[in-house]
Ligand SMILES: Nc1ncnc2c1ncn2[C@@H]1O[C@H](COP(=O)(O)OP(=O)(O)OP(=O)(O)O)[C@@H](O)[C@H]1O
C-alpha cells in the first residue's frame with residue numbers, strides 16, 4: 001500500500017496549498033503565511049462548527065482503513081503491548097484516550113499525555129480496569145464468565161458489578177432486552193438495588209460522573225496492555241478455576257432483523273444469501289449447489305458483528321446458538337472439545353439454525369504458534385470444531401457464523417473450503433452509516449431540535465455502532481444530571497469529549513507552579529502544531545487535568561485523513577515535531593536543567609513513529625522501501641508493533657541511526673519554531689493559566705494579529 005497521502009486528501013483541509021518545494025530548513029516569512037494562517041483559522045472554525053466543507057467531494061476517494069484518532073492530544077503513539085500475548089483483541093470498542101506509559105515518577109506534572117486513537121488490541125484474558133466499564137466490555141466479560149454478580153439500579157439504567165476476581169465496577173446500561181437472558185445464561189447473580197429510593201440512582205450516576213472515578217479505566221486499560229505479567233492469553237486464568245461456565249446460549253427467536261442493524265449495507269447484502277440458504281435450502285441443493293457451512297464476520301469490536309449474526313437468525317426465523325470461543329478453552333484439556341461437541345449436537349437437533357462463535361481467534365489461532373502451555377487444549381478444541389464442520393453433510397442446515405477482528409492469526413485450516421470459506425467484512429461505519437446508527441440509538445430518547453445527526457456523525461470518525469450507542473447514552477445521562485427534559489447538542493458534545501479524553505478533573509488541586517509548567521508544555525505542542533505547514537488544526541488546548549493527563553491539546557484531523565488512514569511522510573515528521581513541542585517549550589522557558597519527566601510519553605510516541613517510518617513505511621533512504629520490522633500495526637490505530645526483529649545487528653545499527661536522525665530533525669524543527677515564536681508561546685501559556693481552556697479559534701487569532709512565521713522545511 002502506498003504510504004503517501006493522496007494529495008487530494010491532504011490538500012483539502014488547508015485549501016489547495018501545495019508544499020512540495022524543496023526542503024529549506026529554515027524559517028521563512030512572507031505574506032503567503034498570513035494567508036495560510038487565515039486558512040488554518042477557517043479550517044479550525046469549520047471543524048469547530050462541525051461543517052466540513054468539500055467533504056462530499058472527497059468522501060468517495062478513500063475509506064476503509066478507517067482510523068479513529070479524532071482529536072489528539074499532546075502526544076502520539078501507544079505503547080507496544082506484549083507482542084506475544086497469544087490471544088489478542090477484544091479491544092475496548094471506544095475511541096480511547098491513550099496514555100502512553102507511566103512516567104518514571106507518578107508525580108510528573110503532566111502525568112500522561114494522551115493520544116486518542118482507535119481501540120487497540122488488548123489481551124482478551126484481562127478485564128477492563130477502572131471503576132467504570134463500557135457496556136460492551138461488560139458484556140464481553142459476562143460472556144467470558146468473569147462477572148460474578150450484578151446489582152441494577154432501581155430504574156435499571158445502571159448497574160454495579162463484582163467480577164470473579166473481586167473487582168467492582170459500574171456500567172451504564174443501554175436498553176438491551178437481551179441483557180437479563182445473557183446474565184442468566186452465564187450464571188451471573190442478579191439483584192436490584194433497593195431502599196435508597198430516588199436518591200440512590202442519582203448518587204450512583206453522580207458517582208459515575210464524578211471526575212475522579214470515571215474513566216480511570218481508559219488509562220489503566222492501556223497500562224495493562226503494556227506487558228505486565230502477561231497471563232496465558234485467552235486461557236482461563238486461575239480465577240476461573242472451578243467456576244462453572246455456561247457453554248453456550250440458545251435463543252429460539254432473536255427478534256432482531258436487518259432493519260435493526262443500521263448501515264453495514266454491504267455486510268447485510270452478503271448475509272442475505274445466508275438467510276436465503278436457511279430459508280430455502282432446497283432451491284440450492286436442487287441445483288447441486290453446496291450450501292456454505294461457515295462464514296466469518298471480520299471487523300473491529302463493536303461494529304455489530306454479533307448483532308448481524310442475530311439478525312441473520314432473526315431474518316431466517318431460525319434459532320440462534322452462540323458462544324464466545326474463549327469459553328471453550330479451559331484449564332483442563334479436553335473440556336473445550338467436549339463443549340464444541342455439545343454445542344453442535346444441540347444445534348443439529350434444532351437445524352436449520354445459526355451457530356455463532358464470537359472471538360473465534362481465541363481458539364482458532366494458527367496451531368503450534370502459541371506460547372507456553374495450553375496449546376493442547378486449544379488444538380483439541382479447534383480440531384473438534386473442524387471435525388464438526390466437516391461432519392455436516394451438504395445441507396445439514398447448520399450454518400456457523402464466527403466473528404473475529406484478527407483474521408490474520410487464524411489457522412488456515414479454518415479458512416479452507418467447506419469451513420469458514422466466506423468472509424464478510426464489517427467495517428466501522430462511514431458518515432452515512434453513523435447517521436443511521438445514531439438514529440437507531442436515539443429511538444425512545446427525547447432530543448432537542450438542535451441535535452443534528454449529520455454533524456455528530458462528522459465529529460465521530462472511527463466510532464463504531466457500540467461507540468455511538470454509548471455516546472447517546474452518555475448524553476442522556478448528562479441531560480438527566482442537568483435536569484433537562486431533552487438531550488441537546490451540548491450534552492452530546494460534552495459526552496463526546498468525555499468519551500474521547502475522559503472527564504475533566506475540574507476540582508483537582510493543581511499548584512500554580514505545576515499549572516504554569518503544564519500551560520507551557522501544552523502551549524508548546526499547540527504552537528508547533530499550528531506552525532507546521534501540513535498539520536491538523538488545533539481544536540482546543542486545556543490544562544484542566546483529564547484522566548492521567550495534566551493537560552491536553554486537541555487537534556482535529558480532517559475526516560478524510562481519518563478515514564483514509566494514510567499519512568504522508570511530512571505529516572508524520574510534523575507530528576513528531578508537535579509531540580516534541582511540549583518538552584522543547586519547557587526547555588526554552590524553564591531551562592535545560594529544569595525540564596520535567598512530563599514529556600516522557602511524548603518521547604516514546606516519537607520514537608515509535610520514527611521507528612515505524614524506518615522499519616515499515618519505507619521512509620528511510622538507508623533502509624529503503626522495505627518493511628523489516630516483522631508484522632506491525634499502524635501506530636495511529638493504536639495497534640501494536642511487533643518487537644520481533646528479523647534483521648541483523650548491522651541493520652539494527654542503521655535503523656537506530658536513522659531513527660535518531662528523524663527524531664533529532666523533528667526536535668530541531670520544534671526548537672526553531674519555539675525560539676522564533678516565544679512571544680506567542682508566552683501569550684498562549686498566559687491565556688491558558690487564566691482561562692484553563694483555549695479553543696482553536698482563539699488560539700489562531702493570536703497569530704493573526706501577531707507576526708507568526710510559518711515553518712517551512
Ligand atoms: N450497525 C449498527 N446498528 C445499530 N447498532 C449497532 C450497530 N453496530 C453496533 N451496534 C450496537 O453496538 C452493540 C454492540 O455491537 P456488537 O456486540 O454486535 O458488536 P461486535 O462487532 O459483535 O463486537 P464484539 O467484537 O466486541 O463482540 C450492539 O448491541 C448494538 O446496539
Ligand SMILES: [Zn+2]
Nearest residue numbers: 074113582602
Ligand atoms: Zn506533551
